[in-house]
Amino acid sequence: MRGQRIRSCRVMHAIATRPQPADELCWRATGRTIREVRRRGKYLLFELDQGYLVMHFRLSGQLFLLPHQGSVAARREGEPEASALHIDVELELACGRLCFADIRHLGRVHWLARPADSRGITRLGIDPLAREFTRGVLGTLLGRSKRPLKNFLMDQEKIAGIGNIYSSEALWYARLSPRRRANRVATQEVRRLHKAIVNVLGRALECCLHPAPALRNPQWAFEGLEKMVRVYQRAGRPCPRCGRPIKRLGLGGRSSFFCPGCQR
DNA sequence: CCTGCTACCTGATGGC
DNA sequence: TGCCATCAGGTAGCAG
Numbered sequence: 001m002r003g004q005r006i007r008s009c010r011v012m013h014a015i016a017t018r019p020q021p022a023d024e025l026c027w028r029a030t031g032r033t034i035r036e037v038r039r040r041g042k043y044l045l046f047e048l049d050q051g052y053l054v055m056h057f058r059l060s061g062q063l064f065l066l067p068h069q070g071s072v073a074a075r076r077e078g079e080p081e082a083s084a085l086h087i088d089v090e091l092e093l094a095c096g097r098l099c100f101a102d103i104r105h106l107g108r109v110h111w112l113a114r115p116a117d118s119r120g121i122t123r124l125g126i127d128p129l130a131r132e133f134t135r136g137v138l139g140t141l142l143g144r145s146k147r148p149l150k151n152f153l154m155d156q157e158k159i160a161g162i163g164n165i166y167s168s169e170a171l172w173y174a175r176l177s178p179r180r181r182a183n184r185v186a187t188q189e190v191r192r193l194h195k196a197i198v199n200v201l202g203r204a205l206e207c208c209l210h211p212a213p214a215l216r217n218p219q220w221a222f223e224g225l226e227k228m229v230r231v232y233q234r235a236g237r238p239c240p241r242c243g244r245p246i247k248r249l250g251l252g253g254r255s256s257f258f259c260p261g262c263q264r
Numbered sequence: 265c266c267t268g269c270t271a272c273c274t275g276a277t278g279g280c
Numbered sequence: 281t282g283c284c285a286t287c288a289g290g291t292a293g294c295a296g
Binding site: 042056057058059060104106107108119120154156163164165166222225232233254255 | 288289291
Binding site for chain 1: 266267268269270272273274275
């Protein structure tokens with residue numbers, strides 16, 4: 001995407017730009033050039049020559065790169081309907097149409113003068129893949145919170161980027177109960193949790209990149225989590241470590257999966 | 265300030 | 281077959 005000029009921007013479903021008016025996104029984005037693409041927590045940022053295009057995929061957002069409408073390539077592929085793919089926003093680039101699609105329409109696309117104009121971005125905590133994320137930093141953060149570890153790990157203002165899958169997985173690797181209070185975690189356990197977080201995210205990245213996502217294929221869906229997942233959505237099945245059945249637990253409005261046998 | 269709950273959406277699945 | 285409840289990778293906004 002780097003260096004591509006946004007020839008036009010179409011909003012098919014204005015819910016995706018809320019609370020920003022769709023036409024504001026369009027006029028701000030049109031004619032701009034993408035300088036750089038980066039990630040902050042779960043946000044995807046397109047740095048433009050003026051301002052930023054910011055995407056958040058929430059639960060079901062996806063990006064597609066489709067052939068230009070009416071092109072030979074589009075006809076060969078049967079011109080997939082925007083409605084069928086639930087495309088909310090479409091950016092016309094030289095290399096094709098970059099489409100933000102989202103079945104549940106919970107994802108968002110905004111234009112911002114700078115990332116700090118997003119409350120969600122400003123308040124993001126430390127990136128667990130960054131150098132600065134050390135055992136010591138994790139220990140300090142944990143010590144300041146009385147919440148259950150599961151809620152702590154999913155709090156984007158503490159550590160940015162961990163969601164429901166990887167919080168369950170990291171706690172399993174660290175042999176810590178999702179219900180354990182953050183400030184009741186011993187030094188040795190902090191060390192285990194830190195290692196677990198970094199390992200889980202690293203392995204997840206491997207799964208996400210091999211095979212690489214097929215941006216140009218609208219049928220493509222992410223598969224391969226099964227290879228790395230040990231407890232997530234595996235209630236009733238044996239724990240790969242101790243053999244006892246994995247349990248599902250409601251915490252903070254989300255499902256938490258863990259092994260009561262070896263997670264304390 | 266901190267925490268927990270609910271709304272926001274659509275679609276898949278399973279029980280009756 | 282249809283109807284209803286529940287669940288799904290997340291966060292903003294609000295009440296207490």
